[in-house]
Amino acid sequence: MQRLPLRRALSAAASVAGRRALSTAAASPSRTPPWAMIYHIPALFRLPDIDGTKKTLSYGPNAGLLTRSASAAGHGPPDRYAVALLNEDRSRNGDERAFVMRRFLSQTGKWEKLVGLPLPSPLPLPRRMELYLEAVAFAGQLLWVDPTWGAISADPFSHRPELRFVELPRGSVWPMPSTHPVQALGMFRRLGVSEGRLRYVELSNQDPFVLSSFALDDHGGSWTMEHQVELAPLCRDHVNGGGLPSKDYTSTPRIGVIDPLNSSCICVLIGKHVLAVDMDMGKVLGCSLTDESEGSPWAITTCLKPCVLPPWLGSSQIPNAGTSASNKGDAKSKTLSDILVRVDRDKKN
Template identity: 30%
Template sequence: MAAPWVILGRVARIAAAAAAAADPGDDAEADPADFSLAVALPPYPYILAAGPGCLLSRFSAAPFYVARFGLDPPDTHLVLVHRFGAAAGGSGTTASAVRVPDRPASMPAIRNIEGVGLVGLDDGEGYVIAELQIDSGSDRARLFRVHTGQDRWIETELRNPLPARDREWVPGGVVSLGGKLYWFNLSWGILSCDPFVHAPDLLFCSLPPGRVLDLARPHIHNSRSIMVSRGDLRYVEIIPEDSDNGEAARIFMSTLEPTGWEVPYEERFEEIWNENSYKKTWLPKEVPELVVVCPSNPDLVYFALEQHIFSVNIRGHEVLEFAEETHELVNLPWPTPASCRYVLAWDLPSTAAEDCWRSYLEEHK
């Protein structure tokens, strides 16, 4: 059986202590969080990565509005949340938080939070956190790492494998698979290495044929992503309609195999819109935004349209789930799509999964 998982909003909400501790019957918190963590204000947490049984959050005195910090990065502190367990009385979930050592002044600050990755081991008891930085025109890349139990970061210089070194490398996210980290640029390709090796080889893989762009499109996260599903690396894209060539809008997936990219499916949205399961949602026949791919089933893709989340079995063109309530996954002061920049798929620790299931049963008595 596949592990229970959730779509997790990356930009956490800050609630007053009284509201967070309110009794479920009180009005202080009409829509309580699925889980919460006590923090000292004023932090603005953003979830960088989620591993089996652990979460990596970035805390800052300034809210998250951009991923790339530029020449004057704000104070950034990393916290690993792990050891999830059942709260006293069996209601709710508890967790422990570990402060990740800050970088010394002699080391560059975190440049881009979408370039920070996590490999968690043993439900977060072991971990490595890494950021990759590459300067345009340089033949070297810099890997910054901190491991379980270490009190300092280490910096390692690696060979830069990018085919065009004058092109700026801007990470759009990081995923982990098989103990390795994969940094991706959604207009170009993927850089990968084993962060547990003392001097790892940094490898580059281009995006699937025909998907590389000379320049990244605005809001590229709304239509492209790289995720892990059923133990493989998946590139997924919503390809817009091309009226000049008579091509309809479609959803495209490619899987990274040892021999290269393989395409398991490429389906037109029109096929989905014409199904009764879609018509029952009352959603318009419009191209949606890409949210996530199910971690255990690459055929099951989640989309957002008019603030509603719905899932589609792509090969069967069938809507399987539709959330009638509008989502509140993205905690920003302006309307923002629930793209991979702002949400992620998280395989729940067993205790958190049990608590979510218990809450679901209570709500649907």
């Protein structure tokens, strides 16, 4: 069994066959990866401090990043980006409840605070949204997730963002807020994007560890279950010589990421094992050991992020704060490669 660091891209083939094989550390390294799974700690580095204070890093877990391209099709290198955070305004009571958005736009190079954003109409007033997980980017929107209830979406580029609510599948909605930390629930409930549609994946935390996958319809009104499989019989041959322990969070299966190119494939973590599970085929495609041992299981799980790798990624310029496609001036932007090389160099030193 191959041992690889979790920070290394988990590559899959770029062919049609590659769409049926989830990217894993055991996949062939000789093929061009169409996507990668990275170990990403949510933190707002390289941005000004919020409100001129040193609180910026504490806002990280809730942050979402959205980019826009000036190309006609909207699929080219981005020329601008927005970083946004959304939370309920806890200072309001009763009918006055609303949301607060903090956003950073690359065109302005400044943080803004938008207050009094109206509560989406489907939300009953007595219950609050617990939006502590990292936002998901989909269809020009950012979605902030409460894993016991649903998600709120908004366009952070809009002058006055309009909030919309998407409820989780009916059987996944809890009648009351959870008493468990929301971050820990992120190990077993995950919102993501695959094959151009919004997906919700849920994993039971007791034997036989049932993994279920849902897709949101094009109108955003209902969910359809697409796959369901029991992990215990599939995974026991790949972990601890055939045994699948379930005594604590360290050995209980957790959701890693959803394959962005193949919705039936999910990356699952069991202890230090990473397994690629094809729910449609009902089999484990590959298994690898990781060397990521820092932090709690929920912290490591929530730091995993799937990234589709476009051909222009290595050479495209990161938009400079305070510039736009029509007014770039003499601003010097850096490529993603420049940033990654510098970060790696700093770690070695």
